[in-house]
Amino acid sequence: MRDVLLTVVRGLGFGSVYALLAVSFVIIYKSSKVISFAQPALMLAGAVLVSYLAGPVGFYLAVPLAAIAIAMLGWGLERTTIRPMIGRPVFVVAIITLGLDIAIRVVVNVFIGPDVRNVGDPWGLSTVELLGLPVQERYIAMAVVLLVVGAGLFAFFRYSRYGLAMRASSLDQETALVQGVPVGSMTALAWAMAAGIAAVAGAFVGAGGGVDQSTWVIALKALPAIIIGGLDSIGGAVVGGLLVGLVESFFATYQGEYLPWLGQNFSLVSPYVLLLVVLLVRPYGLFGTREVERV
């Protein structure tokens, strides 16, 4: 029982980070119908920036600073490479983001160097007693960040003018334009927000273990999460992220015991198996909008 609960806690902890990353994918998807393969690079850039800033200004200030800086980067990417591609097939734009990802990661890797960089988080691997369970503090921090960011996004989309404008332009760009919504600026804002959220997620991916040149792969686990949740649903992304975290955590704990023939480290690829299963049953994810087919 104790093992199960600890597995659940770890799953929800990492799941929160995946959920944050998934949300960043979904925000971009909703604004421009593109899956941004640049998120791994933006996440890594955020984590590395935090690792450099945490020394002089402390972790708690470093995270928002890094988020703002990476948000500016995201905004710049949208203006220079995504905006000229409006009206072109989404596949082509997705491949552009893939190219951006490769290019940005080369630069970020220079700043990481060959070793693991500590992001300077205050938790490390220390635990706190919670209902009789030794729970790692970083998992609590991850869940809290997801709650804070999630609540902030909910309030933003529900109550602010910009949130309304973004919802309008994601619903129908032309109609929104007619109503006086600057659709282009909203797309840029979406990119900035998504990049900022990815940077925050990066800081927490590094919490406890640090980041190295291969950490970017973690951001791709958000892909199963968004597909499972449905590409255009922020709530679905959160559920998908948590689900991916749980599945991964359970495989990490029990697969070696019960399904040893799947090989070591199967937990790392288990999200993709989950993805295949979900898509075979529900091609538009659990919460996604079904596309209407027209000629």
Add this chain to the structure above:
Amino acid sequence: MTAVENQPSTGGGEPAPAKGRRPLGRPMLYTAYGQDMALLNTGAKKVAVAVLLVVGLLLPFVLEDDLLRLLATGAVLAIGAIGLNLVTGYAGQVSLGHAFFLGIGAYTAAVVSGDPEDDQLYGLGITFLPVWLIAGGLAAAAVGFVVAPLASRLRGLYLAIVTLGLVFLGTHVWNEWDAVTGGIGVGRPAADPVLFGVDLSRRTEVFSADQQLYLLMTALLVVFALLGRNIARSAIGRSFAAVRDRDIAAEVTGVDVRKVKRRAFVISGFYAGCAGALLYSITGYLDPSSFGLLVSVQFVAMVLIGGVSTISGSIMGAFFIALLPRLTRELPEYLPFLSSSATETPNVFQVETLLYGLLIVAFLLLEPRGLFGLWVRIRNYWKAWPFSY
């Protein structure tokens, strides 16, 4: 005069000739559909292909061995790129899983050709090249057949992500299945290119190993390119394009979309499998980590940089990507701040990876038709020279 006599002679009596005679001195005039759809439909193309073939045959006697090896690799990559272009460019099914199919082909070939005496690794000991080549291709094609139903359920980027997932699952399998792959960091010898008792990867009395490999791979590329071109210009290719441009409209006009998608994945899988099998017989060794996401991205880059839905573009793109490392190695001579050692920054390896990314972005932004588009622009400019319109 009866009604029958009024009909045009081609309708009643003999059928219209599929290939009429081309009038002399009128290179742009086609008098039959068959002429327009011919493999080499202009005189310039005939000349260019002939020249390219002659140059290709003469190269091994001119160039150094290491360059030949690079060109042989380029030829194999071109086979894989044609495969990806058939499924992604012609049929419009975005696949980021090309590395996975490549891996299946490479390992099937390695197992078929492997040493049966080895108690660590599976091996059947059939080293005859056509056997393991076709086995690798067929194995990957079979997996393409299994994966294809996903494509008929999913569209666009959903499919891209599922195929990306395949690469990760594939990498896991290669890492864990020691009896086939040798395991992480160990690897296994790749398939031996033996043709009629001659091991082409070893030097013989007449040719060096690289000369033989270059000639072999170039010959195979010609075969596969011809096959690809014929697929593209026949009914299969047209049904691919119909599904790509509007799948529902294609369905309405009587194209079986599921079947077409399945066909696209099977054909692309076959190409990728063959390319995978050949690619590592050049180096003679293959490691489980050789089939990661970067390989898929490189193939996507070849297709996009070369030119979407063109066979000649895929070939150009593949040679471009194959020669890119070599070109960046030359850079430190001209840019003294670049280092050629991997431990210093900035070094050529970083520039190489950076170039993959930036070239993809630049081509898509500035010349979406890729190198093929550049060529078309140059051709059209000189066609009308000195009049710009």
